[in-house]
Amino acid sequence: MKTLNFSFSTKLTFDDYVHDHSFALRIIPPDTESQKIISCSLNISPSVITKQTVDAFGNNVTAGYIHRDHRFLDFDIKGTAEVDSSKHNIFLMPCYLYQSEYTVPDEELKGFYSELKDNCTGKPADRAVYLSDILSDLIEYKKGVTTTATTAAEAFAMRAGVCQDFSHILISLLRMDGIPARYIAGLAFCDGETHSWVEYWTGDxxxxxxxxxxxxxxxxxxxxxxxxxxxxxxxxxxVMFGRYTQQLQLVRSVLT
Structure with a gap:
C-alpha cells in the first residue's frame, strides 16, 4: 500500500465570450477496493453551484451551469489517497466484452489479431502481457500525431500514438480475444499530464x-x-453558446 498526494488542474480558455455553459467533470477519483480517497478538494472558476452524481461506470461526475458571459473555465483538485494494487475490483459489466466507439477494429487490425491468436494462449494475464509486448515493439510512442478523437484502428494504421492510443489498441485486441477490458484514465508518475491504461478481466x-x-x-x-x-x-x-471558434486547454498534474 502507498499513500499518494495528488493534484490536477485544467485551464480552458475560449477565444470569445460564451454563455449558458453546461458542463460535466469527471475529475474526482472514486473510492474503490484498490484505492481509498482520504481527502479531495475541488475548486472551479468562475464560481458556480454544482451537483455531484455517479455515472453507470462508477465515476464521480460534477455537473454545473454558468449562465453569464465568461471566457474561461478553470478547475483543479488536490487530495490524498491510499492505493493498494493487491486488492482488486470484482464487479464485471458485460459491456466491457464488446467493442465500443474507439475500439472497433478495421480489417487491418482484425488481420493483425488473426496472425497473433495462435500464439495468444494461456490465462488472460498471459495473453494480456503477450499482446502488450507485441504493441510495445510495434507502436511508437509519439506525441502530436493523434488526437483525442483518434480510434484504435487509425492509431494502429499509423503505428504511432500516445497512451490513449496504446490503451485503445490493446482493449480492441483483448476484446477480440474474448477478454473483457476497460479504459482507465488517471494519474501516474509520468510527465505532468493525465495518463491512461487498461484493466482486463482475469476471470474473477x-x-x-x-x-x-x-x-x-x-x-x-x-x-x-x-x-x-x-x-x-x-x-x-x-455545451455552450457563443461566437468562440476554439478553446485552449492547459493541463498539469502532480503525483507524489
Missing part, C-alpha cells in the same frame, strides 16, 4: 496493465475514471 477480478510503458499497474497509479473507452472517461465535457 480486474487487473491493470499499462501498454504505453509495457508494465503492470502498481501502487503508483491513481484512477480518476473508467469506462469502455476515452469517451466514457473524458475529464470535461460540455
Amino acid at each position: 477480478h480486474w487487473e491493470g496493465i499499462d501498454p504505453a510503458n509495457n508494465c503492470p499497474v502498481n501502487d503508483d497509479y491513481l484512477v480518476i475514471s473508467m469506462g469502455r473507452d476515452f469517451r466514457d472517461c473524458a475529464i470535461d465535457r460540455g
